Amino acid sequence: MTMNNGAGGRRRPPTIHDVAREAGVSRGTVSRVLNGGHYVSPSAAEAVNAAIRRTGYVVNRHARSLITGRSDSVGFLLTEPQERFFEDPNFNVLLRGCTQALAAHDIPLLLMLAGTEDERRRITRYITAGHVDGVLLVSSHSGDPIATELREAGVPLVACGKPIGIGSKVSYVAADDRDGARDMVRHLLAQGRRRVGVVTGPLDTPGGVERLAGYREVLAEADVDYDERIVVSGDYSRASGEAGAERLLAQAPDLDAVFVASDLMAQGVLTALHRAGRRVPEDVAVGGFDDSPAATAASPSLTTIRQPWDRISNEMVRVLLAQIGGEDPAAVILPTELVKREST
Amino acid sequence: MTMNNGAGGRRRPPTIHDVAREAGVSRGTVSRVLNGGHYVSPSAAEAVNAAIRRTGYVVNRHARSLITGRSDSVGFLLTEPQERFFEDPNFNVLLRGCTQALAAHDIPLLLMLAGTEDERRRITRYITAGHVDGVLLVSSHSGDPIATELREAGVPLVACGKPIGIGSKVSYVAADDRDGARDMVRHLLAQGRRRVGVVTGPLDTPGGVERLAGYREVLAEADVDYDERIVVSGDYSRASGEAGAERLLAQAPDLDAVFVASDLMAQGVLTALHRAGRRVPEDVAVGGFDDSPAATAASPSLTTIRQPWDRISNEMVRVLLAQIGGEDPAAVILPTELVKREST
DNA sequence: CTGAAAGCGCTTACAG
DNA sequence: CTGAAAGCGCTTACAG
Numbered sequence: 001m002t003m004n005n006g007a008g009g010r011r012r013p014p015t016i017h018d019v020a021r022e023a024g025v026s027r028g029t030v031s032r033v034l035n036g037g038h039y040v041s042p043s044a045a046e047a048v049n050a051a052i053r054r055t056g057y058v059v060n061r062h063a064r065s066l067i068t069g070r071s072d073s074v075g076f077l078l079t080e081p082q083e084r085f086f087e088d089p090n091f092n093v094l095l096r097g098c099t100q101a102l103a104a105h106d107i108p109l110l111l112m113l114a115g116t117e118d119e120r121r122r123i124t125r126y127i128t129a130g131h132v133d134g135v136l137l138v139s140s141h142s143g144d145p146i147a148t149e150l151r152e153a154g155v156p157l158v159a160c161g162k163p164i165g166i167g168s169k170v171s172y173v174a175a176d177d178r179d180g181a182r183d184m185v186r187h188l189l190a191q192g193r194r195r196v197g198v199v200t201g202p203l204d205t206p207g208g209v210e211r212l213a214g215y216r217e218v219l220a221e222a223d224v225d226y227d228e229r230i231v232v233s234g235d236y237s238r239a240s241g242e243a244g245a246e247r248l249l250a251q252a253p254d255l256d257a258v259f260v261a262s263d264l265m266a267q268g269v270l271t272a273l274h275r276a277g278r279r280v281p282e283d284v285a286v287g288g289f290d291d292s293p294a295a296t297a298a299s300p301s302l303t304t305i306r307q308p309w310d311r312i313s314n315e316m317v318r319v320l321l322a323q324i325g326g327e328d329p330a331a332v333i334l335p336t337e338l339v340k341r342e343s344t
Numbered sequence: 345m346t347m348n349n350g351a352g353g354r355r356r357p358p359t360i361h362d363v364a365r366e367a368g369v370s371r372g373t374v375s376r377v378l379n380g381g382h383y384v385s386p387s388a389a390e391a392v393n394a395a396i397r398r399t400g401y402v403v404n405r406h407a408r409s410l411i412t413g414r415s416d417s418v419g420f421l422l423t424e425p426q427e428r429f430f431e432d433p434n435f436n437v438l439l440r441g442c443t444q445a446l447a448a449h450d451i452p453l454l455l456m457l458a459g460t461e462d463e464r465r466r467i468t469r470y471i472t473a474g475h476v477d478g479v480l481l482v483s484s485h486s487g488d489p490i491a492t493e494l495r496e497a498g499v500p501l502v503a504c505g506k507p508i509g510i511g512s513k514v515s516y517v518a519a520d521d522r523d524g525a526r527d528m529v530r531h532l533l534a535q536g537r538r539r540v541g542v543v544t545g546p547l548d549t550p551g552g553v554e555r556l557a558g559y560r561e562v563l564a565e566a567d568v569d570y571d572e573r574i575v576v577s578g579d580y581s582r583a584s585g586e587a588g589a590e591r592l593l594a595q596a597p598d599l600d601a602v603f604v605a606s607d608l609m610a611q612g613v614l615t616a617l618h619r620a621g622r623r624v625p626e627d628v629a630v631g632g633f634d635d636s637p638a639a640t641a642a643s644p645s646l647t648t649i650r651q652p653w654d655r656i657s658n659e660m661v662r663v664l665l666a667q668i669g670g671e672d673p674a675a676v677i678l679p680t681e682l683v684k685r686e687s688t
Numbered sequence: 689c690t691g692a693a694a695g696c697g698c699t700t701a702c703a704g
Numbered sequence: 705c706t707g708a709a710a711g712c713g714c715t716t717a718c719a720g
Binding site for chain 4: 383
Binding site: 027 | 713716
């Protein structure tokens with residue numbers, strides 16, 4: 001048993017009762033100090049705080065949760081094939097950012113993976129049973145059933161990226177994908193490139209749709225006809241970028257630039273270009289998206305669009321906590337930034 | 345407030361009392377069914393199970409934890425500068441593996457980052473207050489104070505890799521680093537290489553020490569003198585591999601092979617070799633360690649030593665749960681495997 | 689501002 | 705095998 005107090009074992013932690021005795025007040029008063037200090041005299045508050053320090057008291061969250069009905073914890077939910085997320089350096093940045101932002105509020109993050117139908121069911125039950133107060137949702141694809149279920153169950157929810165197809169009224173935080181794409185394509189044109197291909201993300205993801213839209217807008221503004229032979233789609237993986245670039249090269253050998261919807265795919269594009277004997281950026285300029293670690297690891301290093309991951313994770317946490325506190329859902333769109341490196 | 349039951353809001357979940365009424369038994373009986381079904385008649389058990397299904401009952405863990413003194417959750421603790429872990433693909437594999445292994449036991453994983461001194465203190469309090477039943481520790485460096493503190497507080501603990509300098513009596517799960525290194529160096533020699541350099545990991549980590557030891561052993565067995573000019577150390581990062589290879593090349597231009605203590609560093613070595621105009625594997629063979637995604641992403645792909653991450657995470661969880669259940673600490677060493685690819 | 693008391697949802701001896 | 709009852713540690717009206 002873990003409930004021991006022998007040598008080297010875990011001791012019974014002090015309770016509110018120990019603190020009350022130590023401070024010479026009632027347990028109710030201790031609790032009031034713990035919960036904001038309202039209706040407590042300065043002298044009593046001081047005595048309690050001193051007692052807390054002396055005893056090393058830490059609140060028992062289970063007891064508190066039992067009565068408040070809140071768990072004081074938050075889930076970080078990853079749905080769909082997880083390999084992709086884990087392969088993507090962005091995932092790490094987001095996970096770390098959210099963990100830290102939550103830690104500042106003393107709220108633990110529970111990592112939840114719902115890759116299979118079974119897991120999905122189990123986790124939905126777990127969440128709707130109130131074991132977390134809200135969920136940070138990392139799922140790019142549309143039609144994710146778990147998102148709909150959670151929303152209908154009234155679980156506070158914030159998605160990373162605008163969710164497609166689960167209706168509105170769900171909070172999300174996203175970079176301005178379209179605007180970022182516009183910046184990149186404008187940059188490519190400004191370098192004198194005239195035949196700019198694109199490797200999009202999956203077209204059932206916001207990043208896939210919006211970044212392509214930005215590309216088309218800028219070309220239209222520059223009076224360049226849309227040519228679908230220089231538009232291919234990937235799945236954000238390195239391999240799909242490589243395959244995409246090969247198709248591009250086959251369909252349009254005169255290509256002089258490629259806008260790639262993620263840095264990881266851009267790495268694949270670089271590989272394919274290298275193999276085809278094209279120099280980057282001399283023959284073909286390559287623009288990525290994300291400014292993930294992959295951008296600097298690539299050779300040549302990638303000109304890319306920085307997604308403000310720190311701000312994204314902070315905002316996700318902020319919006320979620322607000323919603324847990326009773327506020328209505330909100331959408332937050334954050335600006336991106338062009339980062340110039342060697343590949344353009 | 346989240347405690348509503350209005351339109352779209354969260355309903356009050358059914359309690360054990362609802363189930364008892366529904367099944368026509370007492371709450372004690374329901375609880376017995378929930379906890380293994382001992383001392384319950386088949387008919388009562390059946391009625392309870394049916395009632396659970398009908399009501400959609402899910403146990404309130406807070407109430408349960410309050411009385412059992414267990415949290416039924418586990419912490420995944422990352423100490424020290426986190427960038428390195430997050431950069432390392434191994435981290436993802438481990439995190440995912442542990443999450444899944446725990447999910448099979450219906451135990452949530454709490455991600456905890458203790459990068460700064462402040463965080464360390466906060467997290468230590470949180471853990472020792474009993475908010476998790478045990479900790480999976482991912483910290484390679486020696487002298488980690490949090491590990492010592494947790495061990496002394498009697499918190500069940502399993503480290504990934506043999507902890508250096510926090511005494512014995514702490515559980516750990518590790519790949520057989522020394523043996524893996526021996527396999528790789530033997531393989532290099534078997535290819536006819538005669539001047540085998542090494543880029544070690546940090547020498548205050550088990551992987552740093554043990555892999556170097558394996559290297560030395562095999563050279564000694566082959567009657568090759570140990571030459572410290574062809575031994576350099578890195579910190580497992582790609583950049584340090586690159587720098588290491590440059591030093592190696594400067595100190596021993598006649599190098600015909602390098603054993604690198606991680607795939608990520610080996611990627612850096614590849615970059616430096618490429619820049620120096622050395623062909624891999626024709627001029628210099630490169631052997632990595634980990635068989636992380638970096639190994640296949642590298643070009644040429646890396647011959648490496650596979651760490652059995654799936655087994656490592658499974659074993660970490662198994663040993664931790666055993667220890668939470670009262671068993672003594674244990675060390676588990678898992679065999680590695682040579683994976684032959686293009687770089688040797 | 690403060691204390692006494694009820695109660696959150698569960699488990700576990702204790703009688704039967 | 706089963707029910708009635710105590711109690712885990714806390715918060716929150718309720719009196720004062």
